[in-house]
Structure formats: structure tokens, C-alpha cells
Amino acid sequence: MARKEMITIDRILDTAFAMTREEGFANVTARKVAAKAGCSTQPIFRVYKNMEELWDAVYERAAAYFLDYYSLYPRTGKTPFANLGMAYIAFAREERHLFELLFVSGDQGSKHKTKSMYEILNGDAGNVVYEINLARVAGCPDPGDLFMKMWIFIHGAACMSLTGDYDLTDLQTMQLLEHSYYAFYNETMRG
Amino acid sequence: MARKEMITIDRILDTAFAMTREEGFANVTARKVAAKAGCSTQPIFRVYKNMEELWDAVYERAAAYFLDYYSLYPRTGKTPFANLGMAYIAFAREERHLFELLFVSGDQGSKHKTKSMYEILNGDAGNVVYEINLARVAGCPDPGDLFMKMWIFIHGAACMSLTGDYDLTDLQTMQLLEHSYYAFYNETMRG
DNA sequence: CAACTAAAATAACAAGTGTTATAGAAGGAC
């Protein structure tokens, strides 16, 4: 045949994904990825038709990474909501650029394909909502309403941690989530 | 003296602010502002030292605009929390680019000065927290905790509306906020 | 009207972007 392939598609995607984690999605440009991967920009356009294709791949990888992160996060809470919240908030804190890409920046004016929050949560590699549906057995009359309220709350805390307006310890966060769950749950049972 | 000033600093700031509202902060570039204002880029750099100064001014104006928006929003709820929530969520829906600029995009890597959420809420033109502190008279033992929980919840709903993951009517939102308030309040009184 | 001065327009620079054309290099086939 011909010359051996030196720069693989994996190496490029790995580099672009690592850059997204460390520097943010906006820094994933052709030249910067090439520099980080130790090559010119040419191998990128050999394996990807254009940058948008690479950006889509990074986005998909970020979504899969989140589901991995969630599935591996230790379940120390009393309720699945608290466990989801702990993982979600920790992800926002530890992987702020990935969180921003997946759950904050809208599809408006973005140059890559996007999914809705629920599409990400119900990806191929895992189903977050399934675990949450265990709350159904608790005899809650409107688990959908409870899920929505808890999800809004969890999302709010996670987004606040991005801007530095939320800075609680894990223990405090756990207590906050448990209290909020019982607050919503009892209010649902009452009304 | 000399030639009459045609393009004033107000005209430039008005244009830049209008562009932020309609197209988003990222589109406030020297050439685009000039085109929208019907002039060249030169008048911009006459009244502003550089673009960062203009961006700072736009940010300040956005913060003031939010306080105006909040103070003028009709108070139809039973609690100040519900009123704050309605205004905040409506602002996120109707002025998504301003909301993004003020409350979502962090100070990380932004080319303009930023304030924290609470600095904006306690600006010169208004004090949101003051109104909320009326909740103190209700005999709540820990109003700070209640405020934090409600604020996280409100912020979560607003951020979700940005990404299209929250789409309730005003009436539904009002009920959601009232229910959440009572849920948190009762839980606080119990525990 | 002529002259001066400040404002605005034009054009340019340097840096950055995605993308592509061209040239070079490396390994297999013969």
C-alpha cells in the first residue's frame, strides 16, 4: 500500500475531548487541536469532513462521559434523587466545561448538533430516569411532578456552581438534597 | 471649534445593548456595532478606549435593565418568592441573551468585568433581597436557608427555559413556585 | 472666503478562524 497512518482518528478525538475538558469547547479549533496532537491540521480533515463533524463527535463523547460519570458515582444517599443530584452537581463542579457544553449552552447559534437534557440522560450507555422511577414504588401519587421539581432544583444548584454562586460541601449538598426531596414529597402527599 | 459630533456615546451603547438583546453578547463586535449604528468603527474608539470598555458598559446596562424589569414586573403572587421567581423566569424567557450574559456565563475567560449574582440583585437601582427579607416576618426560623433553596429552584427553572427544557405557562409556573415555597417552608418549620 | 480643528471614513496591520492547494516524505509492490 502506502505510508503508515500516524495520526489516528482516536488520537484527534482524544485530544479534542481533553481540550474541551481542560480549556472549554470554544478552544477546540483546527490549529489548536493539531498543535496539541503534535501534527498539522491536515490529518484532522482527512478523518473528519470538517470541524463541525469533529465538534459533533466531541459532543457525543461528552454525553457518553457524563453517563459513565453518573453510573460510577458512589450512591451514598437515601433516595435516588439525592444520588442523581450529588453526581450531577459534582459533575458540574469537576467538569465545568463538559457540563456547560451539555446542559447549559443552548442549540441557538451553536455550530454542532445538540440534544435535549432528557435525550442525554436517556442515552445508549445508561438511563438515569429509570433509576429515578424507583421513586414510584414509594407510593407517590404524582412521581412525574416530584421528578420535575427535584430536577429543577438539582439543575439550579449545578448551574450556580458554575458561576461560583453555589459553594457547599458534599455533606451540605447531600443534606440539602435530602431535605428538598422530603419537602417536595410531603407537599405532594399533602396537596 | 470644529466638526459637530454625529455619533454619540449613547448611540453606540444603545446599539450595542440592543444587539446584545437581539443577537447575543458574542455578536457585539466593533464592525457589527458600527454597521448597526450606521457609521464606521472609528467613533467607537473615540468614546471608548477599547472594546472591553464598551463590553463593560453593556454588562452594566444589562444589570440595570434587569433590576428595572424586576421592579416593574406585576406582583400577582402570594409570596415575595413567587414574585421574584415569576420575574426571574420571565426575564430568562423574554431576554435570554441578557439572562445568559448576567447569570449564566461565568467570569472564566470572559473579556468583560462580571459581578456575582448577589451583586447584581443588590445593585444601586434596586435591592431584590430586601423584598425577600419580608419573609422573615412570617416567623421562619431560618430565612436564609429558605431563601437559598427557593433561589436555587428559581434559578434552575430559569436556566432550563434557556435550553428549552422548561416550558410551563405563567399559571403553571406560579403554582409551581407557590407549592415549592410551601414545601420548603413547611419542611423548615418541621425540621 | 480661507484656515484650522475635530470627527468620521477608509484602509491597513496583525492575529485568529475554517478550509484547501501544493509540495514533501515514508512505506509497500515490483
Place this chain on the structure above:
DNA sequence: GTCCTTCTATAACACTTGTTATTTTAGTTG
């Protein structure tokens, strides 16, 4: 070894960004 294919690097194009130098314009002053 020579050829030939394919991968990589270099360089360039077209565009956008902030910023600045230069030139033109217009209004005031004398």
C-alpha cells in the same frame, strides 16, 4: 533499487476579529 500510493507538512486563500494610521469631511473661527 524504482515506482507509486497515501499520509503529512507547508503554504496559501478568504474571512473575521481588535486596533491604529492615514485621509477625507464638515463645522467653527477669523
